[in-house]
Amino acid sequence: MASIFSLIFILIGGVASGLLSSVASMASLASYPVLLAVGIPPVYANVTNDAALIWTSIGSTISSTKELKGHWHQVAFYSIFTIVGSLIGCRLLLAFPSSVFEKVVPIFIAGSGVMVIVSGKHHSLEPHKRPLWQEIFYIAALLGMGVYTGYFGAAGGVIVLVLLTYITDEKFIVVNAIKNVICGLANLVALIVFIFTSRIYWMQAIxxxxxxxxxGYLGMDILRKVPARYVRIFIAALAFIQAGYFFYKAYML
Structure with missing residues (x-):
């Protein structure tokens, strides 16, 4: 039974995680270590994290209805691929041991930090001017990110954000809003799978x-007031910090 102090600690960690998710796509930088700190094993911490993550997306979606107006058809189309990928990722998480799970994570997170910096210098072509192979590559990458979201998800939102920057020609804040919905749906699918196949620590998840x-709700207001360039730098810095943290835990301890 969780103590009142640990529940307050988790609640505060959840607020920080929601802010990091909506602003920097880095929810797990706060939430995952919080769950580990209260004694939940790594794989189950990831599952419990998924159970809570969808509420970040709900909060940020409610707060960003203005940015999402006219873009729901894009949300629906991209979500198909991330949801299918998420189902595959859930299966992989349950099939592979936690040692494999922990050693792969730092590589994905460090890569996401590099990608977010590179994407800031990208100027997208108009959709009708892109070659077909490029469109197929981006969609396949979204599918791959769905797999990663179902498998672990840490910094997965960053990579989805980068991919959407290349796929669409929208402003950063609009792309971020689309990303929040897509990742939320992928996490929802993962949660449904885990409810029946794994263990969720509901006392901590709530x-x-x-x-x-x-x-998640408050984060969108912050994002509207900060230039996209500074947000990208902030995201990349957090990604490298998180990658270092997980690298240390996986390889140095």
């Missing part, structure tokens, strides 16, 4: 979800 909803 306060984490409440905090994530609050942080």
């Amino acid at each position: 306060p984490l979800a409440i905090g994530m909803f609050i942080g």
Whole structure:
């Protein structure tokens, strides 16, 4: 039974996680270590994290209805690929041991930090001017990111954000809003699978979800006031910090 102090700790961590998710696509930088700190094993911490993550997306989606107006057809189309990928990722998570799971994560996160910097210098072509192979590559990458979201998800939102920057020609804040919905749906699918196939620590997931909803809602207001260039730098810095943290845990301990 969780103590009142650990529940408050998780709630505060959830608010921080929701802010990081909506602003920097880095929810797990706060939420995953919080769950580990209260004694939840790594794989189950990831599953419990998924159970709460969807509330970040709900909060940020409610807060960004203005940015999403006229873009719901894009959300629906891209979500198909990330949802299918998420189902595959869930299966992989349950099939492979935690040692494999922990050693792969730092590589994905460090790569996401590099990608977010590179994408900031990208100037997208108009959709009708892109070669077909490029369109297919980006869609396949979204499918791959769905797999990663179902498998672990840490910094997965960053890579989805980068891919959407290349796929669409929208402003950064609009792309970020689309990303929040897509990742939320992928996490929802993962949660449904895990409810029946794994263990979720609901006592910890509930306060984490409440905090994530609050942080996700407030984060979009912050994002509207900060230039996209600074947000990208912030995202990349957090990605490298998180990659270092998981690299240390996986290879140095």
